Amino acid sequence: MTPELFFLLSSVLFSIGLVGLVARRNLFVLYMSIELMLSSVNLLLATFSKVLGDASGSVIALLMIAVIAAEVALFLALIIHMYRSSRTIDSDTFDRLKGQIND
Amino acid sequence: MIEQLILALPMAIVVIGAFVLMLLSKSTRFNLDKLNLLAVLFLAIAFIMQYFTLGNHTIAFLFPDVFGESFILDDFSTIFDMMFTGGAILTLLVNNDYIKSRQYYSTEYFTLILFSVFGMIMLSHAHELVTAFIALEIASLSIYALAGYHKNNKVSSEAMMKYMVLGSMSSAFFMLGTALIYGVVGSTSLTEIALYTSSHTIDEMTLLIVGASFIMVTIMFKIGAVPFHSWVVDVYHGAPYPVTMFMASTFKIAIFAIALRLYLVNFAPINSFWTEMLQVITILTLLGGSWLAISQKLVKRMLAGSSIVHSGYLLIALSSIGLGSELAAPAIMFYLLAYFLSAVGSFGILSFISVHSKKQMSYEDFKGFAERRPYMALMMSIFMFSLAGFPSTIGFLGKFYIFSAAIESGQILLAGLGIMTAFISVYYYFKLIAMMYFYPSQTPQKKLTINVSTVLIAVMALLVIWGGIGTSLIPFIPGADGFIDIAKQAMSSLK
Amino acid sequence: MLEISIFSILALFMLGGSIAMLVNKQTLFSAFGFLVAMIGLAGMFALLDSRFLALAQIMVSVGAVVVLSMLTILTINAKEENLPHEPNKYKWIAFASLLVLPITLLIYKSTSALYASFATMQTINSKVVGKLLFSEWVLPFEIVSILLLSAMVGAIVIARKDVVQTQGEES
Amino acid sequence: MISLIVVLPFLSALLMGVVYLSNTQKKRNTFYTLVGVGTPAVSAVLSLMAGAELLQGAQTIHYTLFQWVNIGEFNIEVAFMADRLSVVMVAFITVIGTLIHIYAAGYMKEDAAYGKFFAYFNLFMGSMLLLVLADNPIMMFVGWELVGLSSYLLIGFYHHDSANITAANKAFILNRVGDFGFIMAISLLFVSLEGNGFTFDSIEANIGLINHEMLALIGTLLFVGAMGKSAQIPLYVWLPDAMAGPTPVSALIHAATMVTAGVYMVARYSFLYGEIPNIGLFIASVGAASALFAALIASYQSDIKKILAYSTMSQLGYMFIAVGLGAYSSGIFHVFTHAFFKALLFMGAGAVIIALHHEQNIFKMGGLKKELKLVYITMFVATLAISGIPPFAGFFSKDAILVAAFASEHYFIWGVGSLTAMLTAFYMFRLLFLVFHAAPKSTHRLHSVPNSMTYPLVILACGSATAGFLGLNEAYGGGSWFNTFLALPDVSHHIPHATEYMLGGLNVILGVLGMGLAYKMFAKEATEVKADTLFKKILMNKFYIDELYDFLIIKPLLFTSHFIAKVIDPKIFDGFINLNVWGYTATATLFSKLQNGKVRYYALYILAGVSAMSCYMLFKLGVL
């Protein structure tokens, strides 16, 4: 058992999160992608914790879970609000602000 | 112990203020005016206390026995604190009329502002990456919420959505970087990191460099460097004026607090690695920012685009630091001061105007402004001069320093490009002046309103001028030299 | 060997879950994928001897976050036609994957180059975490509470249905 | 004292100008007449006194008014020098000038801008005197230019008619072309003298410092100046048009004084031209060509003043023949005599024009010898003089020139000169016969001619008749007093008296021949010439020189100007700038198109940025 696999896994997860962020238009998926990215960092931290034999990494990951929770609160509120005001969760429909705006 | 408590007090007051305001939110006895005053009161006390701690820091860390070395106390952070609290005070006071004219403002507005100020203060004091990250998140999350404060406005909501999605994305990079650095150093304390970087060669620090670079991505994102800039214009546009003002001036500066600390101290040995990357980003930022700014029709969007350009100037200095310029660090500090004053002023005027008009101010709307409100127009011109780097304003001295630093570090081309973009910026800033002055007004002259907002804007305008031409020959009043001294003092305390 | 196989299974779950999250059109299916990935992550934490973390992951991420999001999804109950129509989804995914490749490689290569083996350490249980949390990490821990508070305030502000309805107001 | 000669007219011009401008409506004819005619008279007296002083043996009179410029070695004073040459010039300029002023007082008396006229007139007098009395080339140039200016003002005196202004412009511009040569010449002269003073005296003393090529160049350029002022080929076209001015102006400026400035200048620089005989020959050739050319044109003109103008040009040609060939005294002598009879002719013509209600076409005149008896007689004298009939002044001066040409063995020039003499007699008598003898064409009552206009005619007629005797040379039993007095460095060739008599006789014969021809053709009955043959057509259109200038210079200039305005400035210079601006804004627009409002694109940009950074790090750090 080597840490290499963990590293690989977490980097792949991080990347999947990034891809989801770029490729999808569903606000929920966007939000989950971000959570996935942060979670993959948690995995990385836990791995380091074990690699270094230092519990601090895990503590950081713990704090990070709290941060994720905070973001979740805001994100869910956002999604609800966006859906409520526009009846859609398609991020592409929110494009009133762009390059040159005349109004 | 008491001494330490006193030093911690400004921060504590801000957060206590946030709590108090939060608790008062359901009380009917407090209207917006009073809440505003209360918030300003808290911030003002914090500001004054920060002012008095300036220059006599006998201890380096707050409660080292409890917090370890995660909360640093130095002039650098204190000066930043003063800018944050000052910026928040100005935001609140200048926009007093504005928020009263909009019905959607409620008490949470003040709470969120105070929370974000708290986050920024933490950010500038943080001497530990996780603390810094959390502080950044506090500030960011509050501002995400603030950006979408006008919820009935789809544009505002959209801005919030964009800001939140992209901001969280960039935060993930910060966290990733932190994790990687933790993996290398075994600690996230900046002290340890500095120790590590100074005792290893660049070749040994591959992972640390990767981690630090991911942290830099976040910083670049927050200051709006190209290609991480795309949110800036839209979010500045969508957010309500007070929030835009707060973001453009205060929050942007907060990012530099951590960026400079990391860059100048902890990552100093690996700076040289970044030089080329930074230069490319700088060039892109300067060009992209001015491209964006020049093609806008709304003044707010133009200012947003130009704020990207200003980040570009700061990046010039940042890369000069890596090349060993001695001027660059105080230059950044001074430029931040200059930009702070000018941006607060210009956005303040925009929001002041918007008190009575409900639409976004485009260039066209400024036609005849000088006839309607001659004093406002004059002050707006002063801020535009300063942003354009016209001499006799503080903006000129800021650019002067930045470009001197670039030349000192041998980045002639960057300095040249900077001057070119400054030239282009003259176009879009002076276009506004032209609109204000060159066209007759359709509506008659408005009466001169003297209230807190206008007085503060006038004070800002005077400071902008005084910071550019003020001389220290006049006793008791520090001139431009005073500002530079502050910048130098901040930087020298960093080492 | 056991660890490897557990790891493999968990990793498969996680990858499968996250890919499901990535490609599914139905939001609820995506959320299920995400749930699977999160549970897998908890397993991974356990595998890495961070029991407290695993617990926290189950409780917070799975128990609170994902469930909350599912609740939200169900509350919104977006109909088929309200979901985004994404004709070029896979093209985008392919393109983004291509762009993401260097980042993945960079993280993976640079980390794995540095560490090839685990250190032997005791299991990180709540005692260890608690000790650390209240000694070394007390400041971040303190301010995380403020973060949560501010996020709460923010969420309330955003999600609250406003009494005042002034449509058409710009800026 | 001699400074007063110059300064007085200027002051009076200033005075009258101010008085005139203070109230243009008010008639103050007495005041203007008093000041305007008085000052030249005072100048005349003063210059005669100066002449007397010189006659008593004084060499030159110098007077420095003040320092003008003193920079480096360029040390110029406003100083006057009355040597024999300049005194002669000054004397006849002031005397004849005074007469013309008197005449003008009559001629212009009904003009509303009487005061302005005299202000200009005195300005001209001052300038001309400055030119003549100048002690250094710079001051001479100042006078030279001011003469041009006042000429411009006077030609354009009737400014409501745009054609007159065109004529004035033409005069000034062609003069300025000459000045262009002049100023180059004096600059070169100064530069090549390397700071050995810049008065005429010191130039003469140091002329040896300059190499021969440079001298030739300077001489040529100086002569370009003279061409402009003295209306020689190719810069003569302004002179006929300049007749648009009032007749006294034509008399004073375009006959007696200004146009002779070129001759005076060459004589002034005689020490220089003495070193470069080739250039002298060139001058003589141009003079000869101009003389013949002008005479030919004059023979086919119908405007009385234009005929006289061409005749002036022709006579100036003679003078240049003289000075070119080194016979400076003869040249100046001809200037002197010519001043009398040409002024007289113009004034007579003016009287005729006034009498005929401003009719200038000679074919519409006729039979005036009874009505304008005095005018007829005086003009007859003048015509005889200009035709070179002894003993009138013209004979002696012209003869001297032709003799000099013959003696210097430039027979071709001599031949041209003689032919021109015949033509001169022809066209002058053609004029005389058509105006006074031929049958009257109109029955209008004649306009009365005031006395102030006729008395000067008489005085000038006396001068025309007798002035020649001043320069009577040994062959005719005189002592060449004029030449002796001038003491110019003439190139002398001794030829036998017999040859001189022969040449003189030939001249008389040619003159009489021309006169006879004119009598035969025009005395009784004459019809206007028609441009029926090519030759006539060319002559009547003055060899199409105006058109040539128009085609070669004016059209290209205007075209270039339009081309710059339409193409170079907007398309090239501004075009370059606008292209840059366009390129920049186009890029900016493209760039802001990237800002398409969709959040995933924004994420994509960030991802691309991070990805690029990662690539860079992958390679730079050697992770791969």
Added chain:
Amino acid sequence: MMQHILTFIIFIPLFTAIVLGIMRASTKSLKIGAMFSSVITLFLVAVVAYNFNPDIGMQFTKNLPWIQNAGISYIIGVDYLSLVILLLIGLLMPPLYIYMYHEERKGYWYNMMLLQTGVTGAVLSLDLVLFYLFWETMLLPIFVMIGKYGNGMHQYNSMKILLMTILGSMSMLFSILYIGYIYFETTGMWSFALSDLAIIAFEPKTSIWLAAGFLLAFAIKIPLVGFHTWMAPAYGSAPTPAVVILSAIMAKLGIYGIWRFGYGLFESTLSYYAPTIIVLALIGLIYYAIRAITENNLRKMFAYSSGSHLSLIALGLFLTNIYAWSGSLYFIATHALASAGMFLMIGLTYKRFNTVHISDLGGIASKAPIFTFFFAFFALSIAGLPGTGGFVAELLIIIGAFKADFWIGVLTATTMLSAMMYIFWMLQRTLFGAANKECQYSDLTLREITILLPLVVLLLVTGIVPSLFIPLFEPQLTTTLQDVLFVIGGLK
């Protein structure tokens, strides 16, 4: 008092403007205040000129540290060169204010006062950054005046002049910063004082780039051919007081800049650029003149005329001999007077006939003789007629040109022809010919004559007795020139 006199001269107008602005003065008190400030500055300028010692260099100097951290100091002083322009500014402002007497728009007056401070400061400052400050400051009022009070496409044109000028200023700023850095590198201190910087020896290659930065700014301001497309539109659109200052003072500051900073900092490098600039100047001399011939707008015509003559001045400056130099300096003064007069006349024309287009004018001479006299006088003095100062200057430059090179001399002498080509045809079409019946002809009023008469007298005095003025600048000009020649010669 004496050591602060220049400071007063610079700041009195600005101070007046600020005080009046704060007091929210009425138009009338604004007028009086502006007039008063201009008269006081004129008096102070006269005091300076009276106490000026032509035999020593910088005088009345004042050196104060300003922004010490950046090595920027407040150094002002006057020498032969600045004195000439200072006198011009002092002399021109009161007549301009009298000209503007009926102007009721307050912005006019404020801008003019600011403008005066700008140009005076630029002329007197001896610190590069201070100079840059004033250099930019003087652009602002022009920008506003053209844009706000101009005519035609004034908004566009004012933006054009602003941007083109600032392009130059930015390049100059770059050079200034670089020079400061070089000084820092060699001495370890920051300083932008001209006297400090003059002692550093630049590397030739660097020096070429640095000089280019300065020259670009000045070439645009002059403007040399190729940098000129802002000129005609700006002059065409600008209101009369602005155009007078533009042509009479600001364009000269381009020359002044080369003289002071170009020759003060990189004598030898300028000789590297001299051929190019001489060629440009010669082209400009003829190009602008030809362009002016068919120009229908009087303002634009004299804009081109200004360009032509400023090219001549620039030419004289780069010929580096005593005649050309003193000619250039003299021309700065006389051309300023003449063009000021000319543009004032054009302004008066506009007031009367509501047009500055030649094709709409004509026949003024028969109706308004005094007007005609002044108009023609200024036009002719621009053409360099003897008796006016312009002639002396042109003569000196031509002599200098011939001293330098025969062909340069020949081309320079064409100035005799070039000005005349457009001026006389213009006079013919505007003043003479048949009167246009639609125009309301009225002759100059006494107030207008008082504006113009001093200019006429000055032009005549400078033309007739130049020796009154030459001793003011000749000794130091010679010394400076010798220094320059020594450096150039020392390198060869």
